[in-house]
Amino acid sequence: MNDFDLVILGAGSGGYAAALRGAQLGLSVALIEKEKLGGTCLHKGCIPTKALLHAGEIADNTKHAAEFGVKAQFISMDMLAVNAYKDGVVSKLHKGLQGLVKSRNINFIEGHGKLVGKNQVEVNGTVYTGKNIILATGSYPKTLPGLEIDGKQIVTSEEAMSFDYVPKSVIVLGGGVIGCEFASVWNSFGSEVTIIEGLPRLVALEDESSSKQLERAFRKRGINFEVGVKFASAAKDKKGVTITLENGAKHTADVLLVAVGRGPVSANLGYEDQGITMDRGYVMVDEKCRTNVPGIWAVGDLIPTLQLAHVGFAEGILVAEEIAGLNPRAINYDGVPRVTYSEPEVASVGLTTAVAKERGYDVVELTYDLAGNGKANILKTAGSIKLVAQKNGPVLGVHMVGSRVGELLAEGQLIYNWEADANDVASLIHAHPTLSEAMGEAHLALAGKPLHAHG
Numbered sequence: 139m140n141d142f143d144l145v146i147l148g149a150g151s152g153g154y155a156a157a158l159r160g161a162q163l164g165l166s167v168a169l170i171e172k173e174k175l176g177g178t179c180l181h182k183g184c185i186p187t188k189a190l191l192h193a194g195e196i197a198d199n200t201k202h203a204a205e206f207g208v209k210a211q212f213i214s215m216d217m218l219a220v221n222a223y224k225d226g227v228v229s230k231l232h233k234g235l236q237g238l239v240k241s242r243n244i245n246f247i248e249g250h251g252k253l254v255g256k257n258q259v260e261v262n263g264t265v266y267t268g269k270n271i272i273l274a275t276g277s278y279p280k281t282l283p284g285l286e287i288d289g290k291q292i293v294t295s296e297e298a299m300s301f302d303y304v305p306k307s308v309i310v311l312g313g314g315v316i317g318c319e320f321a322s323v324w325n326s327f328g329s330e331v332t333i334i335e336g337l338p339r340l341v342a343l344e345d346e347s348s349s350k351q352l353e354r355a356f357r358k359r360g361i362n363f364e365v366g367v368k369f370a371s372a373a374k375d376k377k378g379v380t381i382t383l384e385n386g387a388k389h390t391a392d393v394l395l396v397a398v399g400r401g402p403v404s405a406n407l408g409y410e411d412q413g414i415t416m417d418r419g420y421v422m423v424d425e426k427c428r429t430n431v432p433g434i435w436a437v438g439d440l441i442p443t444l445q446l447a448h449v450g451f452a453e454g455i456l457v458a459e460e461i462a463g464l465n466p467r468a469i470n471y472d473g474v475p476r477v478t479y480s481e482p483e484v485a486s487v488g489l490t491t492a493v494a495k496e497r498g499y500d501v502v503e504l505t506y507d508l509a510g511n512g513k514a515n516i517l518k519t520a521g522s523i524k525l526v527a528q529k530n531g532p533v534l535g536v537h538m539v540g541s542r543v544g545e546l547l548a549e550g551q552l553i554y555n556w557e558a559d560a561n562d563v564a565s566l567i568h569a570h571p572t573l574s575e576a577m578g579e580a581h582l583a584l585a586g587k588p589l590h591a592h593g
């Protein structure tokens with residue numbers, strides 16, 4: 139049987155979430171994948187990079203053990219063992235996901251798929267027909283003109299993830315989320331790291347205050363960076379890669395990581411042939427992820443929304459529920475939590491001060507310094523929680539920097555998405571001593587009744 143309610147092209151976060159939810163709602167589902175179930179996030183993105191970051195955290199803890207009265211000596215990284223640990227995590231999750239897909243009776247079809255009709259996808263000569271088709275082919279790492287990825291000296295995140303050695307020196311081209319996470323990892327592992335960013339600051343989509351704090355923390359860790367300067371050219375020799383910037387400056391390192399963003403995987407897949415509206419390779423959709431062609435939907439990194447795994451999950455679920463007639467609410471993208479998992483972490487939800495002002499809000503701001511938080515002192519981390527709020531109204535944005543602050547974002551997103559105001563949160567009791575207490579303290583201060591803060 140090759141006829142399904144739902145045919146999904148691509149089994150990454152967006153595609154497999156749609157498959158799991160669709161099957162749960164009683165739809166017959168075909169899920170097509172040319173590589174591995176789980177896609178970028180599981181095999182080349184979120185999970186392996188977070189395992190590397192955790193190995194880096196342990197290296198840093200070892201180096202700083204004496205500050206906590208623990209005698210330990212950092213000798214070196216064993217990259218084969220690091221990769222075995224990382225691959226073990228990925229493989230366990232992969233097996234679990236395979237079991238889940240099987241248990242929901244989803245037809246998993248291996249092979250390269252192409253859209254060959256408005257309701258048809260062809261894989262290895264077989265045509266699968268769907269009452270609905272979901273395009274979820276994801277994204278690939280981009281490079282710049284004149285910058286050829288050789289996989290050894292000039293690499294993307296895909297190769298960088300599985301290095302079997304620690305490079306002595308690395309240039310990271312791009313100071314966005316992926317660039318900053320790798321810079322953090324390699325610094326922890328012992329490389330000399332330099333980030334080059336064309337925009338005026340690191341993690342430029344975050345609130346300006348968060349970028350400033352991350353830059354300060356990176357400087358303290360010995361991570362070099364240049365911002366507001368563009369790449370001009372690169373040359374390789376046996377000693378390494380030398381890049382020249384538009385301002386004439388040159389940097390040389392063993393390895394150049396190109397982390398300049400990700401582009402949609404949509405070329406030669408038949409999308410345009412079926413009349414789907416595209417823009418710069420992205421598939422254009424409405425607020426329910428419908429393309430202009432009835433019965434064809436698109437989710438995840440293939441559409442121009444935030445390139446995050448949990449956004450892919452949410453879009454996949456949204457489409458499955460819409461197809462099943464549940465009429466789900468459209469996604470509020472401002473309410474999506476965002477984390478850069480470097481050391482320190484940068485976490486945010488809602489609007490930055492600049493965007494809130496652009497949208498005409500009468501904005502008030504409150505920054506609670508983690509220096510006043512007991513647990514932050516125990517961890518020896520620095521940072522803050524910044525609240526952006528409407529004057530006498532709800533919290534519009536939560537912006538945090540510090541070790542482990544990504545874990546505080548669960549509360550931040552409830553605050554934002556439930557449109558809580560300072561008093562709503564100030565009345566909630568936070569456990570002492572936790573980092574989450576800082577969230578309570580920030581709202582106490584915003585409500586005009588600071589406890590462990592001046593003012």
Ligand SMILES: Cc1cc2nc3c(=O)[nH]c(=O)nc-3n(C[C@H](O)[C@H](O)[C@H](O)COP(=O)(O)OP(=O)(O)OC[C@H]3O[C@@H](n4cnc5c(N)ncnc54)[C@H](O)[C@@H]3O)c2cc1C
Pocket residue numbers: 147148149150151152153154170171172173174176177178179180182183184185187249250251252274275276277295316403407437438439440444445446447448449450479
């Ligand atoms: C280094 C890195 C770190 C990241 N860290 C995080 C993080 O910490 N948190 C987070 O939320 N996000 C993170 N992301 C982003 C996250 O991985 C993506 O947003 C997410 O994977 C997008 O899901 P997707 O389903 O749209 O695409 P993908 O996961 O890319 O899946 C698309 C799938 O489609 C398949 N495919 C493509 N074309 C075809 C075809 N013609 N036929 C069959 N199959 C096809 C591909 O093989 C792939 O498996 C990270 C990304 C990278 C690169």
